[in-house]
Amino acid sequence: MSAMKAKHQRLILVLISMAALIGAGLLAIWGLRGNASYFYVPADIAANPPAADRAVRLGGMVEAGSLKTAPDGVTIHFVVGDGKARVPVIYRNIVPDLFKEGSGVVAEGKLGHDGTFVADNLLAKHDEKYVPREMKDMTEDQACKTVEAVK
Amino acid sequence: MQDCGSGQVIAEFGLAALWLAAALAVLQLIAGGVALSRRGDALGAVVRPVAIVQGVLALAAFAALVAVFISTDLSVKLVAANSHSAKPLLYKIAGAWGNHEGSMLLWVTIMGLAGGFVAAVERRLPERTMMATLAGQAFVSIGFYVFLLFASNPFTRLAEPAAEGQGLNPLLQDPGLAFHPPTLYVGYVGLSIAFSFAIGALITREVSPAFARAMRPWVLGAWIFLTLGITAGSYWAYYELGWGGWWFWDPVENASLMPWLAATALLHSCGVLAARNALRAWTLMLGVVAFSMSMIGTFLVRSGILTSVHAFAVDPRRGTFILVLLAIYIGGALMLFALRAGSISEGERFAVTSRESGLVFNNVMLSGTLGIVLIGTLYPLLAEAMGMKVSVGPPYFNPFTALFVVPMLLVLMVGPLLRWRLDNFGRVRSGLIIPALILVLSIGIAIVMAPGKMLSIIGLALAPALAFASLLPLRGRRLSRVKLPLWGMVLAHFGVAVSLFGMACDSAFTVEKLVAVRPGEAVRVGPWQVTMKSITPIAGPNWTALEGDLQASYNGTAPSLLRPQSRSFWTPPQQTNESALLTRWNGQLYTVLGDEAADGRWQLRLWWKPFVTMIWLGGVLIALGGLLAMLGHVASDVRRVIARSKIAFRRERQGR
Numbered sequence: 001m002s003a004m005k006a007k008h009q010r011l012i013l014v015l016i017s018m019a020a021l022i023g024a025g026l027l028a029i030w031g032l033r034g035n036a037s038y039f040y041v042p043a044d045i046a047a048n049p050p051a052a053d054r055a056v057r058l059g060g061m062v063e064a065g066s067l068k069t070a071p072d073g074v075t076i077h078f079v080v081g082d083g084k085a086r087v088p089v090i091y092r093n094i095v096p097d098l099f100k101e102g103s104g105v106v107a108e109g110k111l112g113h114d115g116t117f118v119a120d121n122l123l124a125k126h127d128e129k130y131v132p133r134e135m136k137d138m139t140e141d142q143a144c145k146t147v148e149a150v151k
Numbered sequence: 152m153q154d155c156g157s158g159q160v161i162a163e164f165g166l167a168a169l170w171l172a173a174a175l176a177v178l179q180l181i182a183g184g185v186a187l188s189r190r191g192d193a194l195g196a197v198v199r200p201v202a203i204v205q206g207v208l209a210l211a212a213f214a215a216l217v218a219v220f221i222s223t224d225l226s227v228k229l230v231a232a233n234s235h236s237a238k239p240l241l242y243k244i245a246g247a248w249g250n251h252e253g254s255m256l257l258w259v260t261i262m263g264l265a266g267g268f269v270a271a272v273e274r275r276l277p278e279r280t281m282m283a284t285l286a287g288q289a290f291v292s293i294g295f296y297v298f299l300l301f302a303s304n305p306f307t308r309l310a311e312p313a314a315e316g317q318g319l320n321p322l323l324q325d326p327g328l329a330f331h332p333p334t335l336y337v338g339y340v341g342l343s344i345a346f347s348f349a350i351g352a353l354i355t356r357e358v359s360p361a362f363a364r365a366m367r368p369w370v371l372g373a374w375i376f377l378t379l380g381i382t383a384g385s386y387w388a389y390y391e392l393g394w395g396g397w398w399f400w401d402p403v404e405n406a407s408l409m410p411w412l413a414a415t416a417l418l419h420s421c422g423v424l425a426a427r428n429a430l431r432a433w434t435l436m437l438g439v440v441a442f443s444m445s446m447i448g449t450f451l452v453r454s455g456i457l458t459s460v461h462a463f464a465v466d467p468r469r470g471t472f473i474l475v476l477l478a479i480y481i482g483g484a485l486m487l488f489a490l491r492a493g494s495i496s497e498g499e500r501f502a503v504t505s506r507e508s509g510l511v512f513n514n515v516m517l518s519g520t521l522g523i524v525l526i527g528t529l530y531p532l533l534a535e536a537m538g539m540k541v542s543v544g545p546p547y548f549n550p551f552t553a554l555f556v557v558p559m560l561l562v563l564m565v566g567p568l569l570r571w572r573l574d575n576f577g578r579v580r581s582g583l584i585i586p587a588l589i590l591v592l593s594i595g596i597a598i599v600m601a602p603g604k605m606l607s608i609i610g611l612a613l614a615p616a617l618a619f620a621s622l623l624p625l626r627g628r629r630l631s632r633v634k635l636p637l638w639g640m641v642l643a644h645f646g647v648a649v650s651l652f653g654m655a656c657d658s659a660f661t662v663e664k665l666v667a668v669r670p671g672e673a674v675r676v677g678p679w680q681v682t683m684k685s686i687t688p689i690a691g692p693n694w695t696a697l698e699g700d701l702q703a704s705y706n707g708t709a710p711s712l713l714r715p716q717s718r719s720f721w722t723p724p725q726q727t728n729e730s731a732l733l734t735r736w737n738g739q740l741y742t743v744l745g746d747e748a749a750d751g752r753w754q755l756r757l758w759w760k761p762f763v764t765m766i767w768l769g770g771v772l773i774a775l776g777g778l779l780a781m782l783g784h785v786a787s788d789v790r791r792v793i794a795r796s797k798i799a800f801r802r803e804r805q806g807r
Contacts, residue, residue, distance in 0.1 A: 017515045024519035027551060028526035035547035036530065040538035055457040057542055072747040074666020093665060094393075094728070094745035094756050108544075121394075 037108065046085035050111055055116070058087060058117050059106040067101050080105065091119040162227050165215025166306040169256075170206035172263060176289045183286025186281060187354070194440075195278070198285050199270040206267025213247075213260040218303055220247040223316065229253065231313035237693050238318065245329035251469070252305035254332060258449070259295045261340040266292065269344055275356055275365040275788065276348075283552050284351030291343055291442075291708050294476045295605075302472050305686035325391055335380030335407055339445035341373025342410055345417060349438030350484060353491045358431045363424035364788065366438070370421060371781040374414045375774045381407050382770030390696070393728040393743045395758045397657070397766055400548045405528040406448025409521055413441035416517040418777075423507045426571055429499045432492045437514075439488055443481040444521070450477055451528070481802070501566070502573040509566025516559035523551045553606055560613055560651070563644060564620035582623050586745055590616035601659035610655025618648035635783025643776025650769025656738075656762035667752040677759030679740055680704045681713075686744075686753060694720045696729070699744040699753065715744040741764050 037055040050056045058080060066079035075092045078101070089107055099105060099122055109119035179201045219227050220243050233250045234243055246258045268290040273281065299305070348366045352358050384407065389397040398404060416435040421432045450473045501507045527543045534541045564586055568579040590612055597611035608792045621644035625633060662677035673682040684700040696716040704710040715731040717753030733740040738761035745754025 013511065017511075017518070020515045020519050022553065023523055024522040027554065028523050030528075030553045031523075031547050032527065032530050032543060036534070036541040036543050037546075039542065055544075057545065061347060069748055073750070073752045073753050074665050074745075094743060094754050108542075 031150055032088050040048050041082045042080055042085035042087045043082055052111060052113050055110055057108050062101050064101045077078050089117045089119050096122050153689045161218045162306045165212045168208045168212040175205040176292045176296055179289035180286050183282045186282040195282055198282055199609050202270035203267040206263035208258040209263035213256055216253060216256055217244055217247045225316055226309055226312035228307045228309050231309060235316040235318040239692050241329055242324050248332055252303045255299050255303055256305050257336055258340055259299060261336055262292050262343055264342055265344055280351045280355045280357050283354040284347045287347035287350035291480060298472055302469055329797045331383045331387055336377055338373050338377030338380050339410060342414055342442040342445050346442035349435040352435055353487050356495060358495050360425045360428050361721045363421045367421045368781050368785050370418045371777050375416055375777040377411045378774040381411055382767050386767050390730050390732060393730045395741055400544055402528055403452050405524050406451050409524055410441055410444040412517050412521040413444050416514045417441050419510050419513050423510050427499050427507050429501060429507055432495050436488060439484045446477050468691050504574050504576050506569045506571045507567055509562055512562050513559055516555045519555040520552050529789050542680055544760050550616050550711060557609055560617055564617055567624045586616045586620040589619055604659055607655050607659035610651050614648050614652035621645040621648055627693040636780040639776040639780030643773045646769045646772030646776060649765050649772055653762050653765025657760055662759040664757045667748045667754050670753050676757040678706045679759055681757055701742055703740055715742045717744050737761055
């Protein structure tokens with residue numbers, strides 16, 4: 001080492017750290033391709049369902065009158081719709097604050113083989129001002145219709 | 152209503168103080184800039200006083216905002232939108248920063264105070280670097296003053312005072328959360344000092360061990376607050392959100408983790424620069440990056456472009472404004488770095504087996520982790536620009552950060568034992584036999600106890616070995632003579648092991664039960680027998696609640712009482728679940744009361760989480776370690792200054 005010139009050592013250090021950082025970047029991109037969970041609205045699921053074991057997010061409105069509690073008292077069934085398609089959802093948990101029929105929800109989970117969406121987590125509308133980001137893309141008109149349709 | 156007279160002046164006073172502070176920041180920038188030129192000494196004398204007064208004025212503006220919140224002056228728009236006369240005093244005060252405008256005012260207040268504090272006490276740097284540093288600090292402040300005054304004025308009046316305020320988000324009405332944001336902000340904004348120091352040093356090209364010694368306490372101070380803020384935020388999310396998790400990889404959490412990772416790397420590289428005069432350009436780079444991460448975090452949170460529980464300002468104009476500020480500051484600083492890095496003379500070189508090469512490894516791994524978190528946090532934005540909607544969660548973050556963190560922790564066992572400059576691995580080998588044995592033994596135990604859970608096994612195996620190895624630097628020393636910074640390092644590294652153990656235990660051994668029970672029924676969860684006694688309605692200051700009376704008995708011992716609530720707030724109307732926790736030395740029982748099922752049964756969610764409290768205990772130990780190190784460094788600097796002035800005094804006397 002001592003024979004090595006200072007300049008060379010600096011170069012090697014820079015190269016090693018660059019390699020590590022670029023490695024981290026490439027690794028991140030590779031990891032993201034496999035692990036990012038994609039967002040679907042019911043119409044997307046009807047048109048092009050995701051693979052059964054892939055974690056995805058489903059967003060839409062909870063249809064009025066569709067919320068049912070199973071005999072065990074903790075499993076719930078409900079239907080998420082966007083005015084074009086409907087997806088039945090099963091969720092075994094305490095529902096989050098603000099989860100109710102006729103309001104927006106984003107469910108994280110997987111689509112089962114029978115077409116029922118098995119949710120591990122529900123993100124409900126947080127307050128009056130908050131709309132799940134993915135649902136902002138629905139036009140005002142679409143959203144109104146959706147709300148009308150599921151009321 | 153009775154405070155109308157005083158309340159009306161207070162808001163205007165606050166706004167005036169804010170304008171004055173902004174004007175002084177401009178003066179500070181100009182005077183500091185001129186002082187760098189050869190003939191600017193006259194103006195240089197005003198820079199320090201101006202920085203101090205600017206900080207005081209910003210504080211006055213902030214105090215005015217808190218005052219209008221305390222008196223609930225409903226003619227101020229911000230108060231009407233975020234407060235309510237029937238709120239407990241603590242949340243009236245906390246309401247002042249629980250919103251966009253108030254939190255930005257808190258940001259500039261801390262920034263002004265930090266700059267003023269540096270101006271008042273920092274005498275170790277060459278005066279030219281100091282001037283450049285204070286000018287840099289003012290330059291960054293100005294952008295945020297402009298943002299505050301033109302795009303988010305907290306003192307805006309309503310034409311017609313509101314009859315009643317709209318209240319504060321109930322999720323934020325919690326004593327822990329009242330003080331979590333200020334703590335985190337001190338950390339975020341404290342890093343602006345490191346940023347300004349780096350700018351100052353880049354401008355004057357004076358990078359030396361003395362510079363690193365001057366910068367280190369400031370970095371440590373900000374880092375301690377960041378550590379505490381993250382720890383407290385994690386505990387808040389754990390008990391308040393009622394999901395039983397302690398880290399969600401939410402963009403806002405990542406926004407606090409990224410500056411922490413950069414600051415952790417920075418304070419380690421400061422150590423190398425101070426001791427060995429190496430890693431000169433790299434340290435400056437990290438100084439720039441750390442505060443840039445704070446600003447990016449603020450941008451992510453404040454612009455509301457990421458879906459998050461915490462994102463309350465959804466205003467595209469503000470988002471654009473912050474984005475422009477980011478581009479100017481980060482882009483400008485990186486440009487300055489690119490121009491000057493080449494001319495900063497290179498540091499000392501060093502051998503592979505040495506303390507500094509261990510620290511270089513630490514820095515590279517921390518930067519790698521930072522890269523993984525940054526890319527994962529920004530990826531949904533990039534994907535959206537390309538028309539895809541994705542979210543990124545634990546399946547990405549957990550394994551990919553572990554790829555960098557695990558090797559770093561392995562090196563952490565060896566690094567602190569090595570000597571600076573050049574060491575021989577054979578010297579420390581004997582000390583490492585025991586940690587290696589512990590590692591092997593605990594891998595075996597972990598595989599048996601938590602089969603199949605890869606990350607938990609790694610954590611369970613690493614934690615005990617790391618805990619032991621972190622104490623090794625004390626071996627062979629007389630404990631009474633060990634210096635404070637060494638105690639700090641040992642404690643902080645030990646804290647990492649404690650925290651890691653908590654995380655691994657939580658993910659490996661948590662038992663969860665979700666049931667619907669009638670009053671009188673009992674449920675088993677792990678070693679606990681939980682009996683639901685009754686449900687009673689109760690009322691608080693601005694909520695009503697249904698409270699469950701639960702009796703929990705650990706392995707048949709005397710039962711203790713837990714009271715989880717399902718609360719309904721009326722301003723604004725919202726339901727929250729208040730979990731109830733029972734803490735034992737070996738873990739926590741976590742209970743959440745859900746809704747009433749149709750047939751008179753109540754939903755109950757129970758977790759037994761062995762050793763989960765270790766996570767936050769570790770966090771506190773890490774912060775405490777930082778505090779010891781900071782005190783040690785400051786004390787020795789003060790001693791040095793005193794000694795120097797004594798010598799100067801004696802010389803003067805002898806000369807006479």
